[in-house]
Amino acid sequence: MTSTAPHQSVLDEPFVLDLFAGPGGLDVAGRALGIPSLGIEWDKSACLTRYAAGLDTLHADVSAVRRDAFESLPPEINVLAGGPPCQTYSVAGKGAGRKALSEVKDYIKRLMAEEQIDKDLEKLSDPRTAMVLEPLRYAIQATRSPNRENRPYDVIVLEQVPAVAALWEHYAEVLKETGLPDGTKYEVVVDVLNTETYGVPQTRSRAVLIARRAGLGQPSLPEATHRAYDPKEWNRRQAEARQPTLYDAAVPESEARTEDGLLPWRSMGETLAPHGRRTPFLVRSNYGSSGIPGRRGVRTDRQPATTVTGRISRFVVFEHFHESTVVYEGPRFSMDEAGMLQSFPPGYPWSGTARAQQVGNAVPPLFGAHLLSAALGLPAPDPDVMGEPWRPTTEEQRAKLRNHGCGDAYECTARCPRPQDQAPVRSSETKKTK
The missing domain is CATH 3.40.50.150 (Vaccinia Virus protein VP39)
Structure with a gap:
C-alpha cells in the first residue's frame, strides 16, 4: 500500500x-x-x-x-x-x-x-x-x-x-x-x-x-x-549493446527511464564521482544482497552498489578502463565513500573503531x-x-x-x-x- x-x-x-x-x-x-x-x-x-x-x-x-x-x-x-x-x-x-x-x-x-x-x-x-x-x-x-x-x-x-x-x-x-x-x-x-x-x-x-x-x-x-535494480535486465541490456569492452557494454542509465515517472536507480558513480572518485570503475564483492545471487559479483560504477556491510572495506575497486578488458586495482572505498553509498552525507564524522561495521x-x-x-x-x-x-x-x-x-x-x-x-x-x- x-x-x-x-x-x-x-x-x-x-x-x-x-x-x-x-x-x-x-x-x-x-x-x-x-x-x-x-x-x-x-x-x-x-x-x-x-x-x-x-x-x-x-x-x-x-x-x-x-x-x-x-x-x-x-x-x-x-x-x-x-x-x-x-x-x-x-x-x-x-x-x-x-x-x-x-x-x-x-x-x-x-x-x-x-x-x-x-x-x-x-x-x-x-x-x-x-x-x-x-x-x-x-x-x-x-x-x-x-x-x-x-x-x-x-x-x-x-x-x-x-x-x-x-x-x-x-x-x-x-x-x-x-x-x-x-x-x-x-x-x-x-x-x-x-x-x-x-x-x-x-x-x-x-x-x-x-x-x-x-x-x-x-x-x-x-x-x-x-526504479528497482533488475540484474537480469541489466545483463540483457549489456548483451544487446555488443560493445567490445566490459565497461562500455553498460547501457547509459538515461535509457532506463520508465513511463510511470520513476527515476533511474542511483548509481555508485553518480554518487561518488562529484567527491573525487575516479570513473569509470568496477567493484568486486563476494557479498550478495538478501541472498539474491544475481546481485553478487562485479558491478560497474553505472550500477548501484551491492548491500553495504561491515565488509565494505574489503570490496576491491578496479579502474583505468581503456580499449580492453584489462583493469587495474585502484584505492578501496574510504569510509566517507562507504557512508555515501549508504546515503550518509559527505563528510559524516565516522569515529572510533570498527568504522566499516558501523557503516x-x-x-x-x-x-x-x-x-x-x-x-x-x-x-x-x-x-x-x-x-x-x-x-x-x-x-x-x-x-x-x-x-x-x-x-x-x-x-x-x-x-x-x-x-x-x-x-x-x-x-x-x-x-x-x-
Whole structure:
C-alpha cells in the first residue's frame, strides 16, 4: 500500500526515540526532516560517531534504560523507532529460525497478558532474542509512565533484515487485534522494501513496520521514487549493446527511464564521482544482497552498489578502463565513500573503531527519511538536502553531548556499558548465519 492522500502530518511536533540507534542513520534522516530525536546506543564507537555528528545520544543498554531510567526520557517523545538486532532470525524458514520465531511469539503473548518474563529471558542462550522484544516493551512502558501521563506512543517505525518480516507481521497482529495492556491499538502496515527504489545507491532489502495509534489514520508505505535494480535486465541490456569492452557494454542509465515517472536507480558513480572518485570503475564483492545471487559479483560504477556491510572495506575497486578488458586495482572505498553509498552525507564524522561495521549496520538515512515521512504523513524527503555535506559539530557541543550521554565530557563512566559487553554473543549457530 502506498500513499495517495494529501500530505498532512499526523503529529504537530514529532519527536523520535531511536532504539539501537547505531551511528545515526535514522537521526540523520530526522534532522533532514526537521524532527528532533534521541538515540540509545550501547556501542562506544558508534556513540563517538554520534557525538562527533552532534546527535543527542544515551550511551546505554536499551533494556537497562527501560528498566531503570525510563522516567528520565523526554516526556514529549511520541515516535518510537528502531531496528533491534535480529541475527537469531536470519535463518528464518529453517529449523533454528522457526524455533526462534515461535519462542518470541510466546513471549509477546505473555507480555500482553502482563506476565513477568525477565527470569525466563535471562536463561536464553543468545540475549539478542530478548532484544527483539524491546520495542514492544517500550510501547507498553510508555502507557505506565507517570512522566508521560501514561500516554502511548503515537507512531512506531521498525526496520530490519527481510527474514524478520514474519516477526513484524506478528507484531502487527498484536498491535492491531490484541492491543497493548491498557487497550491502545494501532493501525499497521508491514512489507519488505528495496532501498534503491528510494534513491539509495545500493541494493538492500529491509523488512519494515509502520504503525499509527488508532484514530490517527491508516498508515501507508512510502512511495517509490526510483526504479528497482533488475540484474537480469541489466545483463540483457549489456548483451544487446555488443560493445567490445566490459565497461562500455553498460547501457547509459538515461535509457532506463520508465513511463510511470520513476527515476533511474542511483548509481555508485553518480554518487561518488562529484567527491573525487575516479570513473569509470568496477567493484568486486563476494557479498550478495538478501541472498539474491544475481546481485553478487562485479558491478560497474553505472550500477548501484551491492548491500553495504561491515565488509565494505574489503570490496576491491578496479579502474583505468581503456580499449580492453584489462583493469587495474585502484584505492578501496574510504569510509566517507562507504557512508555515501549508504546515503550518509559527505563528510559524516565516522569515529572510533570498527568504522566499516558501523557503516554497514546503519539505517540508510535517505531510506529512513522516506519511512519517517510516510509514517508521519509528510512529503517525500528532498534527496538534494540529504546529500548536502555534513556540518561538523564544535568541540564544546561534542563535550556537552557526551556529558549527557556518558556522564562525562571526555570519557565513559560507570553508567556506560562495559567494554567487555560490547561484542555480541557468538555461537556456532550465529556463525553459520553470517
